[in-house]
Amino acid sequence: MTSQAPPTKRPQKRPHNRIESRRENERTILSAAEKVFAEAGFGGATMQLIADVAGLPKANLHYYFATKEELYRRVVQDIFEIWLHAADSFDNAPDPATGIGAYIDTKMEISRRHPNGSKVWASEVMHGAPVIQDYLENTLRDWTDGRIRVIQGWIDAGKMAPINPRHLLYMLWATTQHYADFGHQVETLNGGKPLSEADWQAAKHNVKQIILRGISAV
Amino acid sequence: MTSQAPPTKRPQKRPHNRIESRRENERTILSAAEKVFAEAGFGGATMQLIADVAGLPKANLHYYFATKEELYRRVVQDIFEIWLHAADSFDNAPDPATGIGAYIDTKMEISRRHPNGSKVWASEVMHGAPVIQDYLENTLRDWTDGRIRVIQGWIDAGKMAPINPRHLLYMLWATTQHYADFGHQVETLNGGKPLSEADWQAAKHNVKQIILRGISAV
DNA sequence: AATTTTCTTGACCGGTTGGTCAGATTGTGG
DNA sequence: CCACAATCTGACCAACCGGTCAAGAAAATT
Numbered sequence: 001m002t003s004q005a006p007p008t009k010r011p012q013k014r015p016h017n018r019i020e021s022r023r024e025n026e027r028t029i030l031s032a033a034e035k036v037f038a039e040a041g042f043g044g045a046t047m048q049l050i051a052d053v054a055g056l057p058k059a060n061l062h063y064y065f066a067t068k069e070e071l072y073r074r075v076v077q078d079i080f081e082i083w084l085h086a087a088d089s090f091d092n093a094p095d096p097a098t099g100i101g102a103y104i105d106t107k108m109e110i111s112r113r114h115p116n117g118s119k120v121w122a123s124e125v126m127h128g129a130p131v132i133q134d135y136l137e138n139t140l141r142d143w144t145d146g147r148i149r150v151i152q153g154w155i156d157a158g159k160m161a162p163i164n165p166r167h168l169l170y171m172l173w174a175t176t177q178h179y180a181d182f183g184h185q186v187e188t189l190n191g192g193k194p195l196s197e198a199d200w201q202a203a204k205h206n207v208k209q210i211i212l213r214g215i216s217a218v
Numbered sequence: 219m220t221s222q223a224p225p226t227k228r229p230q231k232r233p234h235n236r237i238e239s240r241r242e243n244e245r246t247i248l249s250a251a252e253k254v255f256a257e258a259g260f261g262g263a264t265m266q267l268i269a270d271v272a273g274l275p276k277a278n279l280h281y282y283f284a285t286k287e288e289l290y291r292r293v294v295q296d297i298f299e300i301w302l303h304a305a306d307s308f309d310n311a312p313d314p315a316t317g318i319g320a321y322i323d324t325k326m327e328i329s330r331r332h333p334n335g336s337k338v339w340a341s342e343v344m345h346g347a348p349v350i351q352d353y354l355e356n357t358l359r360d361w362t363d364g365r366i367r368v369i370q371g372w373i374d375a376g377k378m379a380p381i382n383p384r385h386l387l388y389m390l391w392a393t394t395q396h397y398a399d400f401g402h403q404v405e406t407l408n409g410g411k412p413l414s415e416a417d418w419q420a421a422k423h424n425v426k427q428i429i430l431r432g433i434s435a436v
Numbered sequence: 437a438a439t440t441t442t443c444t445t446g447a448c449c450g451g452t453t454g455g456t457c458a459g460a461t462t463g464t465g466g
Numbered sequence: 467c468c469a470c471a472a473t474c475t476g477a478c479c480a481a482c483c484g485g486t487c488a489a490g491a492a493a494a495t496t
Contacts, residue, residue, distance in 0.1 A: 018463065018472070025473095039345060043262020047454060057475050059456085068454065119344050125403045126337050127257060136406045144407055161431070167424040170404065174396035175389050185343045186388065188354045189362055206385040213379070214432030236442070236493070243443095265484060275445050280485065 026064055028054050034075050038116035041123055042072055073131050076124050079117035080135055086110060090147060096160045096217040099150070101208050104176060108204045111180035118180035144169060154217075161216035168215065175207050244282055246272050252293050256334035259341055260290055291349050294342050297335040298353055304328060308365060314378045314435040317368070319426050322394060326422045329398035336398035362387060372435075379434035386433065393425050 032054035036045045047068055051058040065071035089106040093099025111118055129136055144166070151165035179186060179195075187194055195203065212218045250272035254263045265286055269276040283289035307324040311317025329336055347354055362384070369383035397404060397413075405412055413421065430436045 016463075021463090021473085041259035041261050041341065041345060043259050044345075045261070046452085048452090058454090059475050059477095060473085062455065063473070063475090066455090122344065122399070123259065123341065125400055126340065127259065127262075128402050129406070133406070136403060137410075140403075141407055163428060164420055164424045166407070167421050168428065170396055170400075170421075171393050171425065171428060174392040174400070178388055178392035181340070182343055182388075182392070184346050185354060185358075188347070188351070189359055189384070192355075202382055203385050203388075206382045207389065209379075210381060210386065210389060210432035211428065212432075213434070214428035214430075216431070234493075239443085239493095264482085266482090276484090277445055277447095277486085278443085281443070281445095284485090286484065 022064075025056070025060075029056065029061055029064055029071070030075060030078065033071050034079075034116045034120060037072060037075055037123070038119040042068075042127075069131065075117075075120055076132050077135075079114070079121045080132065080139075082110060082114060082117065083121065084139070084143060087143060087147065090150065096151070096154045096215060097212055099154075100172070100215075100217065101212060103172060104208050104211065105204060107172065107176035108179065108200070108207070111176055111178075111183075112200060115180040115183050118177055122177065122181045159217065161214075163215055168211075171211065175211070179203060240282075243274070243278075247274065247279055247282055247289070248293060248296065251289050252297075252334045252338060255290060255293055255341070256337040260286075260345070287349065293335075293338055294350050295353075297332070297339045298350065298357075300328060300332060300335065301339065302357070302361060305361060305365065308368065314369070314372045314433060315430055317372075318390070318433075318435065319430060321390060322426050322429065323422060325390065325394035326397065326418070326425070329394055329396075329401075330418060333398040333401050336395055340395065340399045377435065379432075381433055386429075389429065393429070397421060 029050070033045075033050050036050045036053055040046075040049070045068075047061055048058050050071075051061050054061070061071070065074065086103065086106045089102035090099050093102065124130075124132060125136075147169060148165040151160075151168060154160050155162050155165070190199065247268070251263075251268050254268045254271055258264075258267070263286075265279055266276050268289075269279050272279070279289070283292065304321065304324045307320035308317050311320065342348075342350060343354075365387060366383040369378075369386060372378050373380050373383070408417065
């Protein structure tokens with residue numbers, strides 16, 4: 001752009017104050033790290049590659065995140081937050097069809113919008129959760145126990161079949177996250193093309209249909 | 219053992235002929251590699267660690283498998299074979315309850331007996347299937363198309379609800395493999411103890427119950 | 437028993453990795 | 467405008483990794 005600069009006092013590009021710049025850089029790095037960790041795994045990812053994707057010198061990454069482990073930990077923690085918030089769809093639902101249906105919708109949407117995050121999470125758990133074991137043992141366990149109580153309440157109220165609530169949760173996690181974690185396989189079997197909007201709707205509909213009918217909630 | 223050797227001509231330890239020794243070593247290495255790849259991922263695994271687990275010098279690994287990639291490829295291929303053979307439960311079944319029920323049983327058993335293999339497979343696919351993309355595009359696609367035809371046949375014959383066969387297959391894969399790939403999470407939520415025989419039966423029963431009822435096959 | 441082939445292994449090598457650091461640059465408060 | 471602190475970065479390093487190799491040990495062949 002060779003046009004003259006506007007007469008406003010701000011330089012046309014960036015305000016570059018400290019706190020904004022810091023937040024912006026951290027976000028850029030975390031986003032790049034999520035992608036690289038998802039594609040290569042923790043061991044296969046390199047700080048140099050993350051730096052390249054982020055468009056920053058490698059040494060700059062170490063200014064914001066002291067070690068590779070620290071950066072990885074932050075990525076996993078951020079994903080876990082999103083994961084937990086999906087529970088909001090579950091609560092205050094009057095019946096299983098509403099609550100579980102909304103939960104499936106939300107988790108499918110997460111698989112669609114945050115496939116990299118889901119992969120990093122899956123990889124972390126698959127490798128024995130070396131950095132978030134405490135989350136599993138505390139936060140996730142409490143969360144799970146709470147949801148089991150909700151489901152058991154629905155069963156006791158005769159609103160759904162007496163299935164095992166814990167294993168139902170596993171099924172919900174497995175079926176929804178499959179579309180993120182195994183997205184490459186799904187895409188390959190879809191003729192090598194990403195799922196279309198209609199495909200996603202069909203997947204979502206199908207999962208809800210089978211599970212809700214499977215627990216006699218409809 | 220200070221007792222005298224038995225009078226039979228064979229030395230009490232090993233026959234050490236060439237072909238047996240080779241097969242034995244290959245099996246030891248592949249088993250160790252499967253474990254290490256499952257726990258650390260391809261990038262995180264080291265030939266030295268695999269050698270230590272196998273109880274062999276690292277240089278010996280390279281005698282049987284030229285490169286890390288070649289060893290990894292063999293591990294993944296072996297798993298894929300097991301995976302495909304699970305389809306036998308599917309074929310020649312008169313109705314969906316029998317066929318899909320048996321398939322779930324078989325795949326749950328694979329998750330139980332070969333959790334490491336399942337993890338390596340999951341990891342490979344999650345990272346974009348860099349070494350087995352051709353399997354996905356040919357063998358797996360054909361397999362999938364065949365099973366879809368079987369399911370569609372059942373639907374057309376009015377033996378089950380008109381769900382989307384492709385997405386049903388994804389559900390079957392996701393729910394059964396979850397117990398292997400996310401076994402650590404399941405174990406943690408199970409109080410840190412491995413699933414008991416009863417737990418496995420409950421899991422299997424629950425998956426079959428929900429899915430078979432979900433597709434109106436019972 | 438001699439010889440050839442297969443197998444085993446410690447030592448070694450070039451390349452890569454996570455991480456460091458000193459010095460340059462930039463924003464901020466006085 | 468100055469001084470100080472925060473930010474940025476090229477150059478560097480020790481550790482580690484996959485892979486090689488030559489020489490020895492063991493089995494098969496003659």
